Amino acid sequence: MKQGRNTTAKTEILKLINQSDVALSHAEIQLSLEGLCDRVTIYRVLDRLTEEGRIHRIVNIDGGVKYASCTGCSAVHQHSHIHFSCQKCKSVTCMEGIEPAFSLPAAYQISEVNFTVSGLCPQCA
Amino acid sequence: MKQGRNTTAKTEILKLINQSDVALSHAEIQLSLEGLCDRVTIYRVLDRLTEEGRIHRIVNIDGGVKYASCTGCSAVHQHSHIHFSCQKCKSVTCMEGIEPAFSLPAAYQISEVNFTVSGLCPQCA
DNA sequence: AATGTAATTGCAACAATGTTGCACTAAAGA
DNA sequence: TCTTTAGTGCAACATTGTTGCAATTACATT
Structure with missing residues (x-):
């Protein structure tokens, strides 16, 4: 968890990511940056920020990838909370604090989870 | 839920999908078919089969898309079960019957869920 | 403040995955 | 068998992500 330059x-x-209340995609970030840096650099920065534990990567229900800030994982870096993906406005929101309960056979070694629920968000419903 | 040709x-x-005990990707299917049909046709057939409810689409934790048969959803077509994704052998398995319990604020309208857990499967652990 | 070095960037090129338009083919009901 | 139209192949394109390499720059050290 070292800090790069x-x-x-x-x-x-x-x-951008910290100020947003929804998760952002690479494309959205690129738009906001208005040519501040190269496309490739954005990919690399996002990778680095993820590795450093500053943001987390979310794979949406449609396969798209978004990034969101890491609120409240200063101590334990865990992202087993649910991500809500709105089918209408396409927003992805971290449902901090809502973690599904489940259990797998002991033979399975769990290291990461990704829980996405899609439907309509309060604004679109 | 009409049946095409x-x-x-x-x-x-x-x-192929029904005979496999793990979920298959487009690439894997294309390899198995050995040129039986075009790449594009495979995409379209997969879309159609998904629409017809014969198979279901799984978005893996890495963003990759796989397809698995629909066992036991003849009556209610539901796929809220967990998908286990092995980081070593890359297999994706449907954990039929294991459904996580969770609850969201009432304002959210849920229509689809995608629960993926990754780690090591019994064979690789 | 100047300097050295290793991290970071830009560019170009590539790879994988998925989509679309259109002419042609073939499944299945009449 | 004929007719209709769903399904296919091909070509072309779009999006998303990766890699190698030379040029740049952050920042620790002098």
Whole structure:
């Protein structure tokens, strides 16, 4: 969990993600940055931020990838909360605190989970 | 839930998926078919089979898409069961019968869920 | 403040995955 | 058998993500 260098791209991308209340896709970030840096750099910064535990990667129900800030995982870095994906406005929201209960046969070794629920968000319902 | 025409491609692809005990990707299916039909046709057949409720689409934790047969959803077509994704052998397995318990605020309208757990499967652990 | 070095970036090129339009083919009901 | 139209192949394109390499830049150290 080491901290890399603080570059303009990294700072701006992190700011965007932290200020957003929904998860952002690479494409959305690229639009917001208005050519501040290369497409490839955004991919690399997102990877780095994820590795550093500053943001987390969400695979949406449609296969699209989004990124959201890591609120409240300063201590334990866990993202077993539910992500809600709105079919209408396409927003993806972290449902902090809502963690589904489940159990698998002991033979399975769990290291990561991804729970996505899709439907209509309060705004669109 | 109408039934489209029964073509060679459709029959073969459905057979492949039904005979497999793990979920298959487009690429894997294409390999197995050995040029029986076009790449594009496979995409279209998979879409159709999914619409007809014969197979279900799984978005893996890494964003990859796989398809698995619909065992036991003849009556109610539901796929809220957990999918286990092995990080070593890359297999994706439907954990039929294991459904996580969760609850969201009433304002959210749920229409679909995708629960993926990744780690090591019994064979790789 | 100047400097060294390793992390970071831009560019170009590539790979994988998925979509669309259109002419042609073939499944299945009449 | 004929007719209709769902399904297919091909070509072309779009999106998303990756890699190699030379140029740049953050930042620890002088």
